Amino acid sequence: xxxxxxxxxxxxMAHAPLSEFELIARFFADRDRGPGISLGVGxxxxxxxxxxxxxxxxxxxxxxxxxxxxPDQPPAAVGHKALAAALSDLxxxxxxxxxxxxxxxLPQVDEAWLQAFSDGMGALADRLKVPLIGxxxxxxxxxxxxxxxxxxxxxxxxxxxxxxxxxxxxVSGTLGGAFVGLQAEQERREAGGxxxxxxxxxxxxxxxxxxxxxxxxxxxxxxxxxxxLSDGLLADLGHICxxxxxxxxxxxxxxxxDPLLADWPPGKALAAALSGGDDYxxxxxxxxxxxxxxxxxxxxxxxxxxxxxxxxxxxxVQVLDAAxxxxxxxxxxxxxxxxx
Numbered sequence: 001x002x003x004x005x006x007x008x009x010x011x012x013m014a015h016a017p018l019s020e021f022e023l024i025a026r027f028f029a030d031r032d033r034g035p036g037i038s039l040g041v042g043x044x045x046x047x048x049x050x051x052x053x054x055x056x057x058x059x060x061x062x063x064x065x066x067x068x069x070x071p072d073q074p075p076a077a078v079g080h081k082a083l084a085a086a087l088s089d090l091x092x093x094x095x096x097x098x099x100x101x102x103x104x105x106l107p108q109v110d111e112a113w114l115q116a117f118s119d120g121m122g123a124l125a126d127r128l129k130v131p132l133i134g135x136x137x138x139x140x141x142x143x144x145x146x147x148x149x150x151x152x153x154x155x156x157x158x159x160x161x162x163x164x165x166x167x168x169x170x171v172s173g174t175l176g177g178a179f180v181g182l183q184a185e186q187e188r189r190e191a192g193g194x195x196x197x198x199x200x201x202x203x204x205x206x207x208x209x210x211x212x213x214x215x216x217x218x219x220x221x222x223x224x225x226x227x228x229l230s231d232g233l234l235a236d237l238g239h240i241c242x243x244x245x246x247x248x249x250x251x252x253x254x255x256x257x258d259p260l261l262a263d264w265p266p267g268k269a270l271a272a273a274l275s276g277g278d279d280y281x282x283x284x285x286x287x288x289x290x291x292x293x294x295x296x297x298x299x300x301x302x303x304x305x306x307x308x309x310x311x312x313x314x315x316x317v318q319v320l321d322a323a324x325x326x327x328x329x330x331x332x333x334x335x336x337x338x339x340x
Contacts, residue, residue, distance in 0.1 A: 034133075046133040056151060057090055057150040060146070062143060062144070074195065074197070075114075082121060082144045085146075087130065087148055088209070091211050091282060092226050094220040096217060098150050100130050101132075101134045104145075128211070158284070161240075162285065166312075167287060169283070172212055174304065175229070175233060175273040180260040182206050185206065209278065212303070218301060224285070230277060234319075240285070248309055248312060250318065250319045252319050255274065257272075257273045285311060
């Protein structure tokens with residue numbers, strides 16, 4: 001695969017005023033440098049040299065127009081989220097990012113869209129020091145695929161397996177905010193409203209999730225088990241329980257809800273926090289005897305870390321209310337291939 005993430009040969013596109021090299025210079029130039037990058041864009045492959053004693057962590061995440069983002073969604077938000085979602089997988093493994101590869105499928109070359117998309121992705125890449133080290137572009141329905149590479153000390157990667165009974169279930173940040181933004185977008189489109197601004201506060205969590213890279217790295221050596229919340233708390237906790245051979249009990253009142261849910265009916269707010277998806281917070285197991293160590297860790301990271309339950313010997317996930325009665329959420333996590 002070519003390491004250039006730009007159109008090479010698109011004569012049939014509706015509008016292609018720029019050559020490949022002009023596109024490189026205008027939208028993505030000088031972003032392929034970073035520690036561990038021995039050779040960046042320009043050859044058939046990028047060369048990466050992880051530090052001695054490190055394992056290479058690799059993940060790919062694809063966003064398809066109409067499934068993961070709306071056609072009129074601000075392109076800067078699309079660029080940010082495409083990279084953030086992929087980096088969140090590195091965070092869940094406790095890995096330090098080394099670089100990213102971008103594969104774009106474009107229906108046409110739209111310079112304004114590409115500039116905004118590049119700005120949104122580039123701002124996050126610059127802040128988290130993630131070089132863009134290659135990729136590819138082709139013609140077709142709009143889709144974005146980001147492959148991320150990271151490094152983690154050998155034997156210390158966080159996994160979905162490893163949770164043990166009596167360990168605490170802990171989540172970072174707050175939940176349900178991305179679902180609020182998604183609902184706002186769906187309602188806007190049904191009403192025929194104008195596209196929102198990229199910095200619209202109601203849609204912030206949906207447009208601009210934050211990959212918890214620092215938290216993932218801080219969890220190495222403190223726990224063996226973590227996952228990022230892309231499909232929803234219940235669905236992703238279920239993945240941990242299945243991989244670990246255990247169950248979990250959650251306290252509904254302890255689940256940290258995004259402030260945007262404050263005016264929602266309680267049951268609907270809880271369902272959004274449990275099953276909304278796209279929050280990209282980290283969920284992890286934590287030793288019960290070290291509960292007091294969570295507060296200084298949260299303070300150091302300036303990130304809320306909330307105990308919401310515990311892992312159990314039995315299988316399955318239960319959600320209990322303040323009286324200890326089971327709560328049955330009406331929503332489930334996201335599944336691309338589920339047939340309702």
